[in-house]
Amino acid sequence: IKYFFAPFVFAVFFTSQITAQFSEDFSDGRLFGWLGHTDHFVINTQLQLQLNAPAGATNSFLYHPVELRDSMVWEIYLNLDFAPSTSNQMRIYLGLTSSDISTAFGYFLEIRTSGEMDALELKYLDNGIPQTIGSSIPGLVAIEPVEMTIRVVKSSDGEWQVYSITDIVELLFSSYHDNLPLSSLSTFGLYAKY
DSSP states (O other): OOEEETTOOOOOOOSSOOOOOOOOOOTTSSOTTOEESGGGEEEOTTSOEEEOOOTTOOEEEEEEEOOOOSSEEEEEEEEEOSOOOSSSEEEEEEEESSSOTTTOOEEEEEEOOOSTTOOEEEEEEETTEEEEEEEOOTTTTOSSSEEEEEEEEEOTTSEEEEEEOSSSOEEEEEEEEOOOOGGGOOEEEEEEEO
16 A cells, blocks of 8 residues: 655645745655654655555554644645555544644544545544544545545634645535634644555
């Protein structure tokens, strides 16, 4: 199983002006500032972050400290060369209160389930327990490879929207309003189970 994230771009923008930004395209060939299972990932010859976990590993978690605001935009390119399932899945942690996902609070995108109905889901992590708060149409991520650029927008009034911007900008789902301040979240992460 290989997971590709590149040019992995995680850009943080704010609605009125850009006051902070974190962007990673791996063009320097290093994982500078990343923590977790850094030995489970490599930067391949296309300057893509690629899962390259050692034998016997069943999950890998890579994370980076970030500073979030209440109005955010994330853009992420991913290429998964497998059909997602409950035992082969990907999570993109948009923001967490800590790197301990068993007790953290925050938001993430999940690509998992199994079969022809695989959807991209937006979830809230409540003290380590995931709750689905939005979902794309069934089958969006059912066919391998799963290759897409995703844009997630969280407005200052608490609305979450998820877009595919691979060929055209397409709203995948708009759902969920909340008042949890993103400024309480300080960790962005990538989690693979295999």
